[in-house]
Amino acid sequence: MANNKANHCDNFFVAAPPSLKSCACWRRYTSFREMSFIMAISEFEIKRCEKExxxxxxxxxxPVHVRDxxxxxYQIENQSVVLFEIRANFRNPSEKLDIPIAKATYVKTQKVWKIYWQKxxxxxxVYxxxxxxxxxxxxxxxxxxxxYDCFFS
Structure with missing residues (x-):
């Protein structure tokens, strides 16, 4: 018998036949779940974060003459804020690369921001x-x- 459980990124399973994954109700369910993660930070808090x-x-x-x-x-995605550098690709200077440098994720249950750096x-x-x-x-x-020179290169 085939395994008909849908695996989700947060390590729990929802029993659903494969045909249900393509149904509109399944898409609404997954959209609702994704929306709950997006709303971990309120709209008011997002505006305050954007200001900071x-x-x-x-x-x-x-300086302005170097910015090209x-x-x-930065980018706010779900409950995280990611700071990144925008650099010209050394092989093709007209192409831009986004290189993440720091990340903070809000943990609502603890009311703290966890700090991360990319090795x-x-x-x-975790920093x-x-x-x-x-x-x-x-x-x-x-x-x-x-x-400790972990963020900016």
Whole structure:
């Protein structure tokens, strides 16, 4: 007998026949589940985060004449904020590459932001010197100080 359980990224299973995965009701169910993760940060909090992130970006951007070769930006995805560099591809300068440099994920149950950095294995690792902070501003201060040269290259 074939296994008819759908595997989900958060390590629990939902019994569903394979034909149900293509039905509209299955798509609505998965969309609802994805929406619950998106709403981990309220719209008000997202606006406040954007304000702080814009301030950080303005303070740390390279000079205007360099920005076509190197710039920084951010993305808010689900309950995480990712800071990244925008660099010109050295093989094709007209092509831009987004290189993640720091990530903070809000853990609602603990009311903290977990700080991550990306090592050469291209995986996110907890930033051991300061693993969690209470406020996004504290995360931005840790990244801005870059005490152990983990974030900016």
């Amino acid at each position: 992130l814009d301030k950080f970006i303005d303070e740390h951007r390279p 070769q190197l710039d920084i930006s 050469s294995d291209l995986k996110w690792h 051991e010197p300061v693993a969690t902070v209470k406020h996004l501003e504290d995360f931005l201060n840790v990244v801005g100080q870059n005490e």
